[in-house]
Amino acid sequence: MIRRAVALVAALTLAVSGCGGGDDPDEDEGFTRGELRVLAGSELADLKPILEQAEKDIGVKVRMSHVGTLDGVQQIVGGKADGRYEAVWFSSNRYLSLHREAQSRLRTATTTMISPVVLGVRTSAARRLGWDRRPPTWAEIADAAAARRFTYGMTSPAASNSGFSALVAVASALSGEGGALDGPSVDATAPKLKGFFAGQTLTAGSSGWLSDAYLRRQGEVDGLINYESVLRSLNAPGRLREPLTLVYPRDGVVTADYPLTLLASAPADAQESHRRLGEYLRRPDVQRRIMTEVHRRPVNPQVRADGFAAIPPELPFPARLDAVVALLGAYYDKIRRPSRTLYVIDTSGSMAGERIEALRSALVALTGGSGASARYERFLNREEVTLIPFGSAPREPRFHTVPATAPEGELARIRSFAQGLDASGGTAIYDSLTRAYQVADEQIGRDPDRFTSIVLMSDGENSDGMDFGDFRDRFGDLPERVRGVPVFAVLFGEAATGEMNDLGKLTGGRTFDARSQSLDVVFREIRGYQ
Numbered sequence: 001m002i003r004r005a006v007a008l009v010a011a012l013t014l015a016v017s018g019c020g021g022g023d024d025p026d027e028d029e030g031f032t033r034g035e036l037r038v039l040a041g042s043e044l045a046d047l048k049p050i051l052e053q054a055e056k057d058i059g060v061k062v063r064m065s066h067v068g069t070l071d072g073v074q075q076i077v078g079g080k081a082d083g084r085y086e087a088v089w090f091s092s093n094r095y096l097s098l099h100r101e102a103q104s105r106l107r108t109a110t111t112t113m114i115s116p117v118v119l120g121v122r123t124s125a126a127r128r129l130g131w132d133r134r135p136p137t138w139a140e141i142a143d144a145a146a147a148r149r150f151t152y153g154m155t156s157p158a159a160s161n162s163g164f165s166a167l168v169a170v171a172s173a174l175s176g177e178g179g180a181l182d183g184p185s186v187d188a189t190a191p192k193l194k195g196f197f198a199g200q201t202l203t204a205g206s207s208g209w210l211s212d213a214y215l216r217r218q219g220e221v222d223g224l225i226n227y228e229s230v231l232r233s234l235n236a237p238g239r240l241r242e243p244l245t246l247v248y249p250r251d252g253v254v255t256a257d258y259p260l261t262l263l264a265s266a267p268a269d270a271q272e273s274h275r276r277l278g279e280y281l282r283r284p285d286v287q288r289r290i291m292t293e294v295h296r297r298p299v300n301p302q303v304r305a306d307g308f309a310a311i312p313p314e315l316p317f318p319a320r321l322d323a324v325v326a327l328l329g330a331y332y333d334k335i336r337r338p339s340r341t342l343y344v345i346d347t348s349g350s351m352a353g354e355r356i357e358a359l360r361s362a363l364v365a366l367t368g369g370s371g372a373s374a375r376y377e378r379f380l381n382r383e384e385v386t387l388i389p390f391g392s393a394p395r396e397p398r399f400h401t402v403p404a405t406a407p408e409g410e411l412a413r414i415r416s417f418a419q420g421l422d423a424s425g426g427t428a429i430y431d432s433l434t435r436a437y438q439v440a441d442e443q444i445g446r447d448p449d450r451f452t453s454i455v456l457m458s459d460g461e462n463s464d465g466m467d468f469g470d471f472r473d474r475f476g477d478l479p480e481r482v483r484g485v486p487v488f489a490v491l492f493g494e495a496a497t498g499e500m501n502d503l504g505k506l507t508g509g510r511t512f513d514a515r516s517q518s519l520d521v522v523f524r525e526i527r528g529y530q
């Protein structure tokens with residue numbers, strides 16, 4: 001079993017859409033009466049207007065700090081959330097229920113709204129497949145995906161609850177056993193799951209970024225697996241050239257119920273704030289606002305879910321950690337399409353000292369090295385890893401393919417190369433990115449059936465070779481098969497933030513800021529997009 005799965009399960013990194021910014025409480029600040037500091041999934045940022053109204057109506061100020069479940073669960077289990085937050089608010093507490101230490105730190109949970117994970121299929125594709133007339137089973141969806149009659153985007157199950165929920169749903173349905181998954185049922189279902197994931201052509205680390213990627217690639221992908229609320233938001237007037245038909249697999253789904261959960265360490269005043277906020281969110285008028293503004297279903301039976309289709313049966317969630325280990329291990333080792341990542345690494349003179357040391361450490365962590373690396377997601381079995389260091393010009397690429405079994409030798413070679421990186425010269429960002437796209441074009445030509453992405457790491461502004469304007473002009477002339485390869489820029493030092501954000505928009509990628517958090521944390525987060 002790969003260490004990635006073990007690390008994920010150890011921390012239960014099975015949910016919510018990536019790390020995001022928020023009003024992060026200061027570690028030294030204590031609880032303030034009338035406030036509720038909440039550790040929450042980033043997808044709940046859309047509730048901000050409703051929570052601002054709650055402060056006016058009931059006098060409870062909610063301070064949200066958005067985080068991914070890996071970090072969130074680690075904080076809860078390790079006691080780091082105690083004293084910093086009074087409540088947690090993720091898409092589900094199922095993950096926490098598998099961890100005894102986490103459960104002992106939780107108190108009252110109030111379900112606030114509902115959103116099942118379903119399919120959004122382009123209307124023409126749904127009509128072609130007949131899914132607009134009769135909802136398919138997961139097996140029928142898998143058959144269509146295996147034959148490439150249906151292509152879709154889905155988030156990484158290691159980084160996003162919608163992706164993991166989809167993996168659980170299709171695995172449970174295809175197992176045909178009716179109960180919660182276990183190790184043997186996962187092994188028996190793996191061949192069918194491989195067919196299902198053959199149709200996945202778009203991946204992401206968060207539900208929101210997946211939607212943005214779909215908007216860029218309308219017409220290339222038949223649909224998305226995502227929260228019903230996200231899909232309904234995409235169908236808002238003016239967003240899509242072709243609306244999505246929401247498809248509810250008739251043999252079942254996995255549903256998010258968003259429990260607002262009090263931490264056991266919360267003081268008495270916070271307990272009262274939690275109670276009042278929970279009651280407020282379930283008020284009929286607020287439930288209607290949640291339904292109309294953020295497209296999640298009401299949980300108050302007094303409010304009718306007008307305009308929503310009936311939810312199919314709830315599929316069983318894994319009840320044991322060993323089943324989660326087996327499912328994630330099979331997914332990364334055998335089932336999903338392998339990935340290809342090109343790392344464009346700034347080794348200019350400005351990187352000398354602590355910066356190059358941090359870069360070496362983060363790359364070594366991705367190989368499963370010693371120390372804290374057990375916490376981080378390493379390079380995947382079957383992954384192609386290309387390393388392109390640069391200074392005043394791009395250096396020779398280093399090519400590695402991590403084998404499907406016994407990966408230790410290749411990982412050791414990557415580790416050795418990372419440990420030998422040194423800093424010198426200027427900063428030729430765009431010449432080096434151009435070289436990366438040339439390499440990616442050659443690689444895709446040889447093997448197109450991989451998820452391909454480029455990671456750019458730079459601590460400064462471009463000083464050598466072409467500038468961003470030159471690169472932007474040339475980007476449109478790239479072969480079509482590589483124009484869809486996103487660049488994920490990791491910023492640290494004096495990197496040109498605005499220019500890197502523009503680069504993300506141009507290529508369909510995004511920017512990760514390592515100036516406000518460690519490079520190790522950024523690398524861990526970015527793996528969900530690959």
